[in-house]
Amino acid sequence: MNIELNALMFLIPSLFMFCCGIYGFITRRNMIAILISLELMLNSVDINFAVFNRFLFPGQLDGMFFSLFAIALAAAETAIAIAIIINAVRLSRDADVKDLSKMKF
Amino acid sequence: MESLIPVLILALPLAMFLILGLFGNYMSHKWAGIIGTTSMGVVMALCYFVAYQYFFSGAPEFVDADGNRLQFIVFNQDWLALYEKLVIRIGFLLDPISAMMLVVISTISFMVHLYSNGYMRDHHGVWEKGFQRFYAFLSLFSFSMLGLVVATNIFQMYIFWELVGASSYLLIGFYYTKPSAVSASKKAFIVTRFADLGFLIGILILSFYTGTFNFTDMTSAPVAGMDNVYQVGMAAGSIFQNPATMSFLGGSLLTTALILIFIGGMGKSAMMPLHIWLPDAMEGPTPVSALIHAATMVVAGVYLVARLFPLFMFNEANGGFALEFVTIVGAITAFYAAMVACTQLDIKRVLAFSTISQIAFMMVSLGVSREGYHENLGYMAGMFHLFTHAMFKALLFLGAGALIHAVGSNDYTAMHGLRKYMPITHITFLVGCLAIAGIIPFSGFFSKDEILTACFGNNIVAYVWMSLVAGLTAFYMFRLYYLIFWWKEHKVHEGHHAPHDQPWTMTLPLIILAVVATFAGFIPFGKLVTWNGEPYTIHINWTVASISLTIAVLAIALATIMYKKENPLPAKMKNAFPNLWRWCRNRFYWDELYMFITHKIIFNGICSPIAWFDRHIIDGTMDAFATVTNKASYAIRGLQSGKLQNYVLVYLIGALILGGGTVAIMFLFF
Amino acid sequence: MDQLGGQIVYVVVALAIMAFSVLAVTTRKILRSATFLLFALFATAVIYFMLDYQFLGGVQIAVYAGGIVVLFVFAIFLTSHPGDNSAKLTSRKELTGILAGLAMLIVCGWAFLDRCTTFAKAMPEMKNPDMSVIGNRLLSSGEGGYLLPFEAISVLLLACIIGGIVIARKRTND
Numbered sequence: 001m002n003i004e005l006n007a008l009m010f011l012i013p014s015l016f017m018f019c020c021g022i023y024g025f026i027t028r029r030n031m032i033a034i035l036i037s038l039e040l041m042l043n044s045v046d047i048n049f050a051v052f053n054r055f056l057f058p059g060q061l062d063g064m065f066f067s068l069f070a071i072a073l074a075a076a077e078t079a080i081a082i083a084i085i086i087n088a089v090r091l092s093r094d095a096d097v098k099d100l101s102k103m104k105f
Numbered sequence: 106m107e108s109l110i111p112v113l114i115l116a117l118p119l120a121m122f123l124i125l126g127l128f129g130n131y132m133s134h135k136w137a138g139i140i141g142t143t144s145m146g147v148v149m150a151l152c153y154f155v156a157y158q159y160f161f162s163g164a165p166e167f168v169d170a171d172g173n174r175l176q177f178i179v180f181n182q183d184w185l186a187l188y189e190k191l192v193i194r195i196g197f198l199l200d201p202i203s204a205m206m207l208v209v210i211s212t213i214s215f216m217v218h219l220y221s222n223g224y225m226r227d228h229h230g231v232w233e234k235g236f237q238r239f240y241a242f243l244s245l246f247s248f249s250m251l252g253l254v255v256a257t258n259i260f261q262m263y264i265f266w267e268l269v270g271a272s273s274y275l276l277i278g279f280y281y282t283k284p285s286a287v288s289a290s291k292k293a294f295i296v297t298r299f300a301d302l303g304f305l306i307g308i309l310i311l312s313f314y315t316g317t318f319n320f321t322d323m324t325s326a327p328v329a330g331m332d333n334v335y336q337v338g339m340a341a342g343s344i345f346q347n348p349a350t351m352s353f354l355g356g357s358l359l360t361t362a363l364i365l366i367f368i369g370g371m372g373k374s375a376m377m378p379l380h381i382w383l384p385d386a387m388e389g390p391t392p393v394s395a396l397i398h399a400a401t402m403v404v405a406g407v408y409l410v411a412r413l414f415p416l417f418m419f420n421e422a423n424g425g426f427a428l429e430f431v432t433i434v435g436a437i438t439a440f441y442a443a444m445v446a447c448t449q450l451d452i453k454r455v456l457a458f459s460t461i462s463q464i465a466f467m468m469v470s471l472g473v474s475r476e477g478y479h480e481n482l483g484y485m486a487g488m489f490h491l492f493t494h495a496m497f498k499a500l501l502f503l504g505a506g507a508l509i510h511a512v513g514s515n516d517y518t519a520m521h522g523l524r525k526y527m528p529i530t531h532i533t534f535l536v537g538c539l540a541i542a543g544i545i546p547f548s549g550f551f552s553k554d555e556i557l558t559a560c561f562g563n564n565i566v567a568y569v570w571m572s573l574v575a576g577l578t579a580f581y582m583f584r585l586y587y588l589i590f591w592w593k594e595h596k597v598h599e600g601h602h603a604p605h606d607q608p609w610t611m612t613l614p615l616i617i618l619a620v621v622a623t624f625a626g627f628i629p630f631g632k633l634v635t636w637n638g639e640p641y642t643i644h645i646n647w648t649v650a651s652i653s654l655t656i657a658v659l660a661i662a663l664a665t666i667m668y669k670k671e672n673p674l675p676a677k678m679k680n681a682f683p684n685l686w687r688w689c690r691n692r693f694y695w696d697e698l699y700m701f702i703t704h705k706i707i708f709n710g711i712c713s714p715i716a717w718f719d720r721h722i723i724d725g726t727m728d729a730f731a732t733v734t735n736k737a738s739y740a741i742r743g744l745q746s747g748k749l750q751n752y753v754l755v756y757l758i759g760a761l762i763l764g765g766g767t768v769a770i771m772f773l774f775f
Numbered sequence: 776m777d778q779l780g781g782q783i784v785y786v787v788v789a790l791a792i793m794a795f796s797v798l799a800v801t802t803r804k805i806l807r808s809a810t811f812l813l814f815a816l817f818a819t820a821v822i823y824f825m826l827d828y829q830f831l832g833g834v835q836i837a838v839y840a841g842g843i844v845v846l847f848v849f850a851i852f853l854t855s856h857p858g859d860n861s862a863k864l865t866s867r868k869e870l871t872g873i874l875a876g877l878a879m880l881i882v883c884g885w886a887f888l889d890r891c892t893t894f895a896k897a898m899p900e901m902k903n904p905d906m907s908v909i910g911n912r913l914l915s916s917g918e919g920g921y922l923l924p925f926e927a928i929s930v931l932l933l934a935c936i937i938g939g940i941v942i943a944r945k946r947t948n949d
Contacts, residue, residue: 004897005785008887010822011894013792015883017815019876020793022757024800026750027864027872032850034749036812037800039843043819046835054826055894058901061912064828065921071838072928076935078843082850083943089854090945097749757875761882768886 007055010047017044031085031097035078042074108180111197111255114151114207117144118248122241129237134226141240142218145211145247152211152251159204160633166334167199174638176200176325178333181257193318196257200337201634202411202488206254209495210401212621214247216614217396220503223610224392224510239279239390246272250401254408258318259308262409266304266373269405270297273397277389289385296382300372307365311416314358324415338415338637360425363417367431370406374464377438381695383461387453387515391506394453399460399502400495407467407491414484414636418476432472436570439465441693443577447584448689451515452505455585456498459541462578463494469571470556473563474636482562484636485643486555493548493625497540500618504534507611508589511604517588524590526604529612531590533619538586540622542579543657550654551626551645557653558646568649576656583664593671784825791818803860809847816840827903 017040024037046067053063121144129137159167159177166177181196221243225233233239249268256262270293278290312318321327325335370376375383386398397403410417410431420427439462446458467487474483507530512519524531540547543554553575561568606612631643667674679686688694744755792815799811816839823832887894916922 005781005825006896006898007894008891009785009789010826011887012884013789013822015880015887016793017796018883019880020796020800022879023872023876025753026757026875027868028800029862030805030855032847032854033800033805033808036808036847039812039839040796040799040815043816043839047819047822050823050826050828050831054828054901055896055898058899060919061904061909062919064831064904065912065924067828067831068834069921069924069928071834072932075838075843076932078846079935079939080942082846083939085850086853086943754871754875757879761878764886765882768882768889772885772889 007051010051014044014047014051017041017047029096029098031088032082034097035081035085038081039074039078042070046070108197110151110155111179111199114148114155114211115197115248115252115255117148117151118244118251121145121244122248125237125241125244129241132237134232134236137237137240138218138222138225141244142215142222145215145218145244148247148251149211149215152207155199156204156208159199160201166331169328169336172640173336174201174633174635174640175328176321176335176337176638178257178321178335181333184261190316193260194258195252195261197255198257198320199255201638202408203254205488205492205634206408207251209492210247210250210254213396213400213495213499214243214250216499216503216618217392218243220395220506220611220614221390221392223608224506225390235279239276242272242275242279243393243396246276246397246402250405253405256320258320259312259323259413260318262412263301263304263308266369266405267301269397269402270294270301270373273297273386273402276393276397277386279389279393283388285385286388289382289388293382293386296379297372300369300379303365304369304372307362307367307369310358310365311362314362320412324413336638338418357420357423357425359416359420359423360427363413363420363425363427364430366413367406367410367427367434370409371434372406373409374403374406374468375438375461376406376434376465376468377441378695380438380442380461381699384454384457384692387451387457391453391502391509394457395499395502395506398457399498403460403464404467404491404495407464407471407487410468410471411484411488411636414471414474417471418481418636421475428472428474430472431468432564432567435465435468435470435472436567437465438462439469439574440570440577443574443581444689445692446581447577448686450517452508452517452520452585452589453502453515455581456501456505459501459578459582460498462574463490463498463541466553466556466571466574467491467494469567470559473560473567475563481636482555483559485631485634486552486559488634489630490549490552490556492628492630493540493552493622496618496625497537497547497549497622500533500615500622501537501541503611503615503618504530504537507607507615508534508604510607510611517585520589521592522590522594523604527606529606529615533615534590535586536619536622538582541582542661543575543653544661545650545654546623546626548622548625550650551643552630554645554650554653555643558649561646561649572653572656575653576660579657579660580664583661584668587664587668591669781825784821788818788821788825791815792822803863805851805855805859806848809844809851812847813840813844816844826898827901829903830906830909 021037021039021041021044024040025034028034028037049063049067049070051063053060053066057063121141125137125141132140158164160174166175168174177199179197179199181194183192184195185193187193218240221239225236225239227233246269249265249272253262253265253269256265274290274294277293278286280286308318311323315323317323321335325337328334328336368379372379383398383403387394389398417428417431442458442462442465446455446462449455449458467490470483470487470490472483474481474487507527508520508523509515511527511530512523514520536547540549543550557568557571557575560571629643632640635641667678691697795811795815795818799808799815802808802811816835820832820835820840823829823835912919913921913925
């Protein structure tokens with residue numbers, strides 16, 4: 001068996017990762033767990049950027065830079081999200097997302 | 106002439122308005138009065154100087170070699186340059202009537218300023234609330250009125266015309282806590298505004314067809330070899346290239362425009378049927394009535410007609426009927442106002458109707474003025490009467506103010522028999538009555554005689570009619586005089602002071618005006634003010650004069666019989682003509698007619714349906730949008746559950762539908 | 776040999792990604808969840824290495840694994856008791872999650888399969904982008920330069936630092 005590695009072979013695990021992220025985001029109750037799911041999704045998108053760049057436009061680096069900036073953005077987003085979570089926990093003594101229903105009508 | 110003094114004449118009252126209006130509350134009442142009066146005195150001196158220069162210096166820009174008086178534009182500043190053909194200017198036009206008006210306005214205004222120092226405080230010397238404001242408004246009025254009479258173009262006149270209306274509004278409503286004063290000021294403002302609509306349309310028509318706003322371009326021809334100097338009359342109407350072909354809405358253009366402009370004058374000068382505001386305007390302080398609603402502002406309509414008189418003449422020569430219109434409106438108003446004045450209780454209202462009647466005299470005088478008869482005697486007579494009337498009517502009003510101030514009521518039934526208590530007021534008031542009744546040698550005799558002569562020369566019907574009005578005038582003035590000063594002994598109520606003459610600030614203007622009203626008739630007016638500046642000598646037509654004197658004396662005699670001593674004759678007269686008396690007393694129900702038209706017809710017939718449409722259709726549509734939005738958001742607010750994961754789920758479904766749709770399309774078609 | 780090695784690494788990495796992703800979202804202990812996330816991120820870094828993006832892989836490890844996951848761990852220690860199990864999921868909620876994930880999987884998988892010809896190509900040859908190229912591109916304002924996003928990200932991160940402090944600090948007046 002001798003199969004060349006192609007783009008699809010990288011995209012499928014990435015897609016699977018993304019779907020896991022969706023599942024986690026929708027089912028988990030702990031806000032940090034939700035954030036972890038979010039990171040999974042972000043990460044899978046990063047992979048896609050890199051893969052598309054590598055397979056379709058190998059001479060250029062734009063996809064890679066996109067991934068790079070996305071990582072930086074993810075770091076920023078995580079920091080803020082965790083600050084908010086800590087604040088929310090201080091108010092509700094729990095990190096459960098159902099306590100964050102102040103956005104209700 | 107240098108332009109410094111004319112500029113000062115306008116700038117000083119404006120500056121006083123700003124100073125007293127902005128900083129009046131920081132100065133004492135006394136100083137506000139002194140400053141206002143002094144500056145008005147300065148303005149009066151400047152006006153006298155300018156008028157003296159104009160009439161007597163004989164400078165070439167004022168009088169030509171034949172002795173004709175000329176128009177001279179002292180300055181004419183571009184103000185609004187809309188485009189090269191439409192430039193609105195602010196300027197200073199000096200000609201016989203504007204010079205005369207400068208004298209009239211500044212004199213009366215100064216007298217009123219002086220008089221108000223005494224009038225605007227009570228018997229204990231406590232100043233009226235808003236005393237400084239009063240002086241500020243008086244200054245604003247003086248500024249606007251002076252600006253009006255020296256206007257070089259009809260638009261400037263219109264601007265100051267409106268300013269005069271605004272200051273009149275402010276002063277009528279001076280006692281703004283009194284509901285009647287507030288409604289009177291609103292009434293005056295709305296009625297004159299209504300008339301000014303006609304004025305504005307007239308201005309627009311006229312200037313559209315003549316291509317100019319300038320009076321000098323419309324009525325005069327430039328004098329060769331001199332800048333800014335014009336001769337009135339020579340070029341009258343030549344600005345209309347072909348008047349026969351110019352028509353507006355089927356009528357002659359010029360007639361339409363002049364009548365519309367005259368409607369503006371009717372509003373300001375309280376001609377029927379736009380007279381209803383003037384009697385109510387007496388709610389203002391009495392000095393204001395004397396200044397604005399007797400002597401100066403209300404003659405603005407007369408002044409306007411006089412200013413455009415060459416155009417009226419041209420219109421007459423071309424078969425128009427604008428002058429006839431002026432005559433008829435004036436004649437009807439004069440008779441009507443005189444009838445009403447015979448029955449009023451409130452002395453200021455009697456004087457107000459008398460004012461309406463006298464202004465109508467001036468209008469008739471202008472209306473019957475024809476070139477063929479004594480070179481437009483009527484024009485000169487109207488201006489002469491304007492001058493003398495301003496003096497004696499201001500005198501009567503200020504006298505009435507003194508009476509009201511002493512007695513504390515406008516109603517003559519509270520007065521009666523005051524002659525012993527207030528001798529100075531009595532004598533000066535009598536002088537005013539004699540002047541307005543037209544007894545020789547008081548000033549009113551001369552001017553009224555000229556008017557009647559002009560009527561006589563034009564139209565015998567007008568002459569008889571106006572003589573009748575003159576008789577009525579003498580009757581109602583002496584009725585008023587006897588009811589105030591005679592009739593029966595004055596009752597001094599317990600605990601009240603006996604009425605007495607007022608302080609010198611109030612009596613001095615009375616005395617000065619009485620002197621002027623006595624001797625003003627001897628001014629050789631024909632040498633000073635004529636329609637085209639050509640001087641001529643006044644000849645008293647002794648036939649007319651003796652008839653009118655006889656009528657006046659008879660009317661006074663009748664008034665003496667009826668009102669000198671308390672007697673049942675007036676009541677008998679009243680019972681003999683109950684309907685006539687009632688109609689006169691209620692001013693022929695004009696106010697009720699207006700109320701009926703506005704409230705019943707306009708409000709119910711037009712305004713209510715519009716209001717209904719606005720409230721139910723227009724607002725209803727907007728309300729329906731709001732209601733639908735509201736209902737819809739209530740229905741779908743469950744989506745806003747506050748549950749983060751639900752949001753994500755919904756978002757995901759949407760994204761998947763979009764993505765899936767895209768993929769499906771790609772799959773099917775590409 | 777080289778190719779075979781690559782294939783083996785690929786299989787391991789792909790399986791690791793899938794397995795750790797599933798574990799990260801299904802385990803009931805939150806600290807374990809973070810740990811599995813860390814492993815998934817490492818596996819991602821390996822993918823980057825396989826794609827010849829060494830710099831990106833390095834950043835992935837340094838920032839994600841070294842920074843973000845550590846942040847997670849701190850947050851977990853601050854907010855919950857690490858030993859606790861989270862509550863059992865209701866079957867309805869679990870079903871919703873699975874359906875959502877599956878729907879995504881189907882739609883995207885369908886898209887991939889539909890475009891098989893575009894993707895199923897061998898990896899083209901590419902020179903490993905060296906650090907000088909990346910550095911120049913990041914700080915160049917010319918064509919293909921990323922100076923503006925770079926600066927924007929810098930400002931964003933600064934704002935983020937300040938914002939994080941402001942949001943998380945204890946309010947004394949509460």
